[in-house]
Amino acid sequence: xxxxxxxxxxxxxxxxxxxxxxxxxxxxxxxxxxxxxxxxxxxxxxxxxxxxxxxxxxxxxxxxxxxxxxxxxxxxxxxxxxxxxxxxxxxxxxxxxxxxxxxxxxxxxxxxxxxxxxxxxxxxxxxxxxxxxxxxxxxxxxxxxxxxxxxxxxxxxxxxxxxxxxxxxxxxxxxxxxx
Numbered sequence: 001x002x003x004x005x006x007x008x009x010x011x012x013x014x015x016x017x018x019x020x021x022x023x024x025x026x027x028x029x030x031x032x033x034x035x036x037x038x039x040x041x042x043x044x045x046x047x048x049x050x051x052x053x054x055x056x057x058x059x060x061x062x063x064x065x066x067x068x069x070x071x072x073x074x075x076x077x078x079x080x081x082x083x084x085x086x087x088x089x090x091x092x093x094x095x096x097x098x099x100x101x102x103x104x105x106x107x108x109x110x111x112x113x114x115x116x117x118x119x120x121x122x123x124x125x126x127x128x129x130x131x132x133x134x135x136x137x138x139x140x141x142x143x144x145x146x147x148x149x150x151x152x153x154x155x156x157x158x159x160x161x162x163x164x165x166x167x168x169x170x171x172x173x174x175x176x177x178x179x
Contacts, residue, residue, distance in 0.1 A: 036144050036145060036147075036148040036150060037095055037096060037145055037148070037150045038092070038095075038096045038099060038100045040140065040141035040144050040145055041088065041091070041092045041095070041096075041100055041141065041145075042092065042099075042100040042101075042105065042106070042109075043109065043137055043140075043141065044088060044137055044138060044141050044159075044162075045085065045088050045089055045092060045100065045101065045106065046105075046106050046109035046110050046113070047109075047113060047130075047133060047134055047137045048081055048084055048085045048088065048134070049085055049106065049110050050109070050110040050113035050114050050117070050130070051081055051113075051130045051131075051134060052078050052081045052082055052085060053110065053114055054114060054117050054118075054126060054127070054130055055074050055077040055078035055081060055127065056074070056078040058070075058074040058123035058126070058127065059071055059074035059075050059078060061123065062074060062123070066176070069176070070123070070124075070176065073172055073173075073176060074123070074127075076172075077127065077169055077172070080165060080169070084162050084165070087158060088158065088162075089101050091154070091155060091158065095155075113130075113133070117129060117130055124173050124176050124177045125177065127169070127173045128170060128173045128174065128177070131166050131169050131170045131173065132170075134162075134166050135163060135166060135167075135170075138159055138162060138163045138166070139163070141159065142156075142159050142160075142163075145159075
C-alpha cells in the first residue's frame, strides 16, 4: 500500500524538481555563445532538437494496444518540432551569425536533455516532461530577450506561437495518458 505524500514531502519534492530544472538550465548555458539573444535562442534550439529526437524515438518504439494512435501522434509531434527547429536556427543565424548553431555546443546540450528525459520510461510521460521544460525555457528566453531590449516583432511572434503549439502538444499527450 502506498503511503500518501505529506505536505512537507510534497513541498520538498516540488522544491527538488524546481532545483533540478534550474540545474538543467544552468548546464545548458555552459559553453553558450555570449549575449542574451544568442544564449537563450541557442538553448531553445537545443531543447527543441532534443525533443525532436525523443519524439522520433517514441514514434519508432510505439507498441501495444494503442500502437497505431501513439505511432501517429509521435509522428505529428516530431514533424511539428522539426519546422520550429528550422525556423529558429535560421533566425539565430540571421541575428547573430553561426555561433548559435555550432554543432558541438548544440550536441552537448542535446545530449544532456536526452539523457535526462531517457530516465522516464513511459514515452507519453517523457513527452509531457519535455513539454514542461520547453515551456519553461521559452518563457525564460522571452523574458530575458525582452528585458535586454533585443526582442523583434518576428521573434516575439515565433516564441509565442511556439509556446502555443507546445500547449497543444501537452493536451495531446495528457489525453493519451488517460486511456
